[in-house]
Amino acid sequence: MSVDSFRSVLEGTVHLMNLAGQSTGCRSPRFVFSSSISVALNTPSANIPEAILPHLDHTHELGYAHSKWIVENLCQDATTRIGGGFQAVVMRIGQMSKMISTGFLSMLQV
Helix, strand or coil, X not given: CCHHHHHHHHHHHHHHHHHHHCCCCCCCCEEEEEEEHHHHCCCCCCCCCCCCCCCHHXXXXXXXXXXXXXXXXXXXXXXXXXXXXXXXXXXXXXXXXXXCCCCCXXXXXX
């Protein structure tokens, strides 16, 4: 799938960040994004930084990875653009699914 396949998801994410930024219920609205380790699969270094990667060529070639990279960068920009104490947090998750039959991860996937 190309990154274009994720256009509606990307647009929805921007809307969610803007909505969080308009929150009046707390002093520091926070947006937490579940990213993926796929954004760093082609990083030249063995040590992947816990920071937003500046280059798209560090990601896996799939549109999924590209869309995650785009949102990571949108989160970084939103923190300064939205203001008002808004925080965007990015978590790179390796595995988020389980086997339907058991509810556990397969040891082959770990």
